[in-house]
Amino acid sequence: MAQGTEDLENLIALMAKLPGLGPRSARRAVLHLIKKRSLQLIPLAEAMHRVGATARECLSCGNIGTIDICDICANEKRQNGQICVVEDVADLWAMERANVFKGRYHVLGGTLSALDAIGPEELRIPKLIDRCQSEGVTEVILALGATIDGQTTAHYIADQLPGITVTSLAQGVPVGGELDYLDDGTITAALTARKSL
Template sequence: MTQGTQDIDDLIALMAKLPGLGPRSARRAVLHLIKKRGRLLTPLAESMQKVGATARECLNCGNIGTGDICDICTSEKRATGQICVVEDVADLWAMERASVFKGRYHVLGGTLSALDDIGPEELRIPKLRDRIASEGITEVILALGATIDGQTTAHYIADNLPGVTVTSLAQGVPVGGELDYLDDGTITAALNARKAL
């Protein structure tokens, strides 16, 4: 095996570790990148090197940015008084894509899990308490998953944040969803979260 082939095999093996890519998809992606070397592979490699050198976790909220404090935390246009608590950065980015929340965020870095030995101290819950006190937060919006661990985490946070309003995102029928295709838990949550028209 030549060195060039080994380098390509190493790239395929690394790409296969990415979420949503298996060995076959990674091979196709690498082949496409090599064929489009000038337009894709070289700029991608340069961009990855730059991000690898500059990306870091925001010391305040846990978001990913290029400075010690992210753009959301430093923005004067963001509403103060509200913090939206999410499990991880991908959830924060999903909320930002929707462009409906104009407050600040707090990334927990996971959910409570007795099986995995993850307690409040392993998450960023103590930092959340500090931020509520120092930033004058009046509402904490819990945007956690509808899993058992997500709901356990939500209840723990709600029970341990006295003096602040704690709300959660509504759960139930998604936009465009048909009842026939929904599971029983989703239908139950939607019925329990019903509102007047």
């Protein structure tokens, strides 16, 4: 590289830390950005500054936005009484893209994990219990990952919410999925939960 490239090397090193990018793709991305300086590099830097200055967690559900109470929590058209519990903001966005759930959300910020020493206090579980009481929630839908930690978390939450219906997403064959490509666990779950036509 040329002289005065500490800035360039620094930028490449920072880009390489992004999930999905490594040193080689970071170099490619940086060269691409330098070629499209006014169209991409400068707007991207400014967008990052803005998000860095304004992004915050919703005080109620944990969604990321720029105001204290996100628009899902503030939207009076959304159904009260139903809370969908997700591990992460990305899961909340995925649910919203499916555009099928009309209640509120609650982002845990992870799952219980004995190995990583993550207990209920590290997650937003106490806040969930508060909300269930104060918002008159009747059903909590657990949309957690089908991992051991996810299921442990699901059972822990169900235990903490007596008197409230706790459900979880159905497990089965993905829409458009072919049996041949599915793992044994999914086929077992789909067969166990079979429905009459």
